[in-house]
Amino acid sequence: MAEPIIRAEGLSKTFLSKERKKGEKKRKKEVHALKSVDLEVLDGEVFGLLGPNGAGKTTLIKILTTLLLPTGGSAWVNGYSITKEEDEVRASIGCMLMGDRGLYWKLTGRENLDYFGALYHVPRPDRAKQIEHLIALLKLDDFIDRTVETYSSGQRMIVAFAKSLVNDAPILFLDEPTVTMDVPTARELRRIVKDLNDHGKTILYTTHLMHEAEELCDRVAIIDHGEIIALGTPRELKDSLGHEDVVSLEGIFPDATVSRLRAVPGVLEVAVSAEDDGRSKLDVMVENSRAMLPRIIEAVTGQGSTVEEIRPKEITLEDVFVAKTGRTLAVDTRVVGEKAVRGRGG
Amino acid sequence: MAGETVSRGFGLGRPGPRASAGVVWSVFRARLKIITRYKGAVFLESIIPVIFAGLPILLGAAVAGGEQNAANNFFAYTGTTGRTAADFRLYMLMGSNTFMVVTLMLWLIGYWVRREQETGTLEALYLTPAKRFHVLAGVTSYTFIRALIAFLVATVLGALLFNVNPLEGNFLAAVAYLVLGIPALWGISFFFGALVMRIKEANSVIQLLQWVLAFAMGVYFPVTVFPFLLRVVAMGFPPTLMNDAIRSTLLGIASIYGPWYVVLGLMLIAAWLVPLLGYEFFGWTERRVKRDQGVGQF
Numbered sequence: 266m267a268e269p270i271i272r273a274e275g276l277s278k279t280f281l282s283k284e285r286k287k288g289e290k291k292r293k294k295e296v297h298a299l300k301s302v303d304l305e306v307l308d309g310e311v312f313g314l315l316g317p318n319g320a321g322k323t324t325l326i327k328i329l330t331t332l333l334l335p336t337g338g339s340a341w342v343n344g345y346s347i348t349k350e351e352d353e354v355r356a357s358i359g360c361m362l363m364g365d366r367g368l369y370w371k372l373t374g375r376e377n378l379d380y381f382g383a384l385y386h387v388p389r390p391d392r393a394k395q396i397e398h399l400i401a402l403l404k405l406d407d408f409i410d411r412t413v414e415t416y417s418s419g420q421r422m423i424v425a426f427a428k429s430l431v432n433d434a435p436i437l438f439l440d441e442p443t444v445t446m447d448v449p450t451a452r453e454l455r456r457i458v459k460d461l462n463d464h465g466k467t468i469l470y471t472t473h474l475m476h477e478a479e480e481l482c483d484r485v486a487i488i489d490h491g492e493i494i495a496l497g498t499p500r501e502l503k504d505s506l507g508h509e510d511v512v513s514l515e516g517i518f519p520d521a522t523v524s525r526l527r528a529v530p531g532v533l534e535v536a537v538s539a540e541d542d543g544r545s546k547l548d549v550m551v552e553n554s555r556a557m558l559p560r561i562i563e564a565v566t567g568q569g570s571t572v573e574e575i576r577p578k579e580i581t582l583e584d585v586f587v588a589k590t591g592r593t594l595a596v597d598t599r600v601v602g603e604k605a606v607r608g609r610g611g
Numbered sequence: 612m613a614g615e616t617v618s619r620g621f622g623l624g625r626p627g628p629r630a631s632a633g634v635v636w637s638v639f640r641a642r643l644k645i646i647t648r649y650k651g652a653v654f655l656e657s658i659i660p661v662i663f664a665g666l667p668i669l670l671g672a673a674v675a676g677g678e679q680n681a682a683n684n685f686f687a688y689t690g691t692t693g694r695t696a697a698d699f700r701l702y703m704l705m706g707s708n709t710f711m712v713v714t715l716m717l718w719l720i721g722y723w724v725r726r727e728q729e730t731g732t733l734e735a736l737y738l739t740p741a742k743r744f745h746v747l748a749g750v751t752s753y754t755f756i757r758a759l760i761a762f763l764v765a766t767v768l769g770a771l772l773f774n775v776n777p778l779e780g781n782f783l784a785a786v787a788y789l790v791l792g793i794p795a796l797w798g799i800s801f802f803f804g805a806l807v808m809r810i811k812e813a814n815s816v817i818q819l820l821q822w823v824l825a826f827a828m829g830v831y832f833p834v835t836v837f838p839f840l841l842r843v844v845a846m847g848f849p850p851t852l853m854n855d856a857i858r859s860t861l862l863g864i865a866s867i868y869g870p871w872y873v874v875l876g877l878m879l880i881a882a883w884l885v886p887l888l889g890y891e892f893f894g895w896t897e898r899r900v901k902r903d904q905g906v907g908q909f
Binding site: 352362368 | 634
């Protein structure tokens with residue numbers, strides 16, 4: 266049984282922000298970005314952190330990587346306290362937290378890697394070897410000796426990823442590493458992440474992409490409003506929905522359709538994702554999709570609805586999030602259902 | 612505190628002297644590489660003080676009805692007599708050059724913090740175990756070399772253009788005072804860099820501060836012309852001390868601070884005390900920023 270290599274106990278973070286409403290005096294407002302988070306990441310696992318924007322993922326990662334001090338609680342990374350042994354924590358981790366940012370544009374990719382390698386105290390001969398290894402591993406040789414300003418955003422992302430590996434640390438923090446990468450590059454990066462994990466690295470991986478989390482992660486935590494609302498293997502989380510099924514509908518639906526659907530006996534939850542062109546997607550969670558299908562069709566047809574597609578689908582981690590919060594992970598999501606209000610951790 | 616989780620790997624959080632020197636060297640070399648990729652930047656900034664020195668020289672000649680008259684009036688009013696027009700030009704040139712060094716320090720360190728914040732490299736830097744002291748040592752080494760090059764290039768250009776010969780005075784001693792004055796400028800820049808990190812704005816703060824310093828350090832005049840209270844405040848500025856030391860050495864005029872050993876003593880104290888205070892303030896601000904919002908917030 267693997268032991269934890271990252272542990273957080275009662276980690277909390279409160280920001281003070283100033284709020285000014287029209288005609289009123291400026292006043293201080295407390296924002297609770299993290300609320301007493303307990304977490305253990307086991308040595309050698311790929312741990313996924315899922316959640317929508319503003320859920321607290323970045324705050325948690327910034328605290329664990331020593332960029333931010335917590336308001337309360339404690340955490341240890343690789344056996345070191347994040348507040349008392351910051352340098353040891355930093356020496357234990359490789360990070361890709363800012364996408365393609367964090368590189369010097371007037372330096373070449375190779376010079377960037379060498380620079381950061383030195384800042385991680387990697388001895389020069391080891392650094393040179395590691396850089397050559399990364400160039401071969403990530404196929405960087407076509408552009409590594411050009412200045413970063415000439416790179417495409419995908420090339421910057423891959424060099425930023427290489428930067429996170431330059432110190433060959435036992436723990437990797439990867440925050441949305443495949444954003445802006447094309448499909449084959451993203452697939453290749455996931456393969457490399459898996460390979461790094463096979464060679465013993467512990468990886469804390471945040472993503473919005475459910476298929477990425479399902480493909481890569483041994484365990485997943487879903488975070489929302491500063492709280493971990495679900496934690497387990499992807500299989501455990503999906504199984505936690507019991508015998509629930511999801512029926513997915515696409516088309517044009519008036520607001521009343523959602524209310525009608527929710528009123529149908531046997532419908533457990535409805536999540537709505539709005540598309541740009543006025544179309545929307547409804548994910549309807551039910552106990553038995555086969556039995557419920559006729560009743561769902563009856564509820565959505567007529568009264569201005571246009572159903573373009575209707576299909577039962579396999580439960581995904583997105584559905585787990587919907588079930589816990591009543592919202593989808595997409596940015597343009599409306600809150601629906603009673604459970605949603607309860608699930609917001611207030 | 613190891614034991615709360617398992618511990619694996621490196622343990623390079625506490626590097627040896629070789630690794631620490633490697634950080635200083637890498638930061639220094641990276642800054643140097645970056646500036647050399649902006650073609651002509653170092654040369655162009657050296658022209659600025661020559662132009663700046665031209666303004667009071669021409670104004671003085673216009674007001675006094677000739678350059679020698681301007682020199683006579685200027686030195687008589689500021690407490691020295693028997694100086695030539697060339698001395699008057701050299702006085703202005705050295706004031707402008709020293710001001711350029713001060714401005715360079717503010718921009719290079721203050722703007723460095725801002726640039727790194729905007730490009731995300733400041734956060735990347737804080738993710739490494741490199742000590743703040745070593746990173747700042749790399750940055751200040753770079754600013755030191757760049758300021759020295761700019762000062763020397765501007766002096767040569769100014770000497771040719773204004774037909775003055777700085778080597779007639781004790782030029783080496785003047786350069787030594789410049790070198791001795793730079794650590795205090797680092798200290799001021801650390802204060803300034805900390806402010807930039809906190810308020811996330813560089814331009815307006817630098818603009819304001821550099822002109823306040825230009826006024827207080829007496830770019831074109833000795834601060835003895837100030838009213839008493841302002842004079843005391845101005846003399847407390849390390850750039851004023853450096854400016855006065857360089858000029859009095861080159862032109863062989865009396866320092867407003869007293870004999871040479873007093874000037875040297877004050878410069879040594881400033882070279883030790885100001886960077887120390889600036890560094891502490893930088894560290895204090897950094898901790899506050901990490902508590903409030905994080906260093907990457909821009």
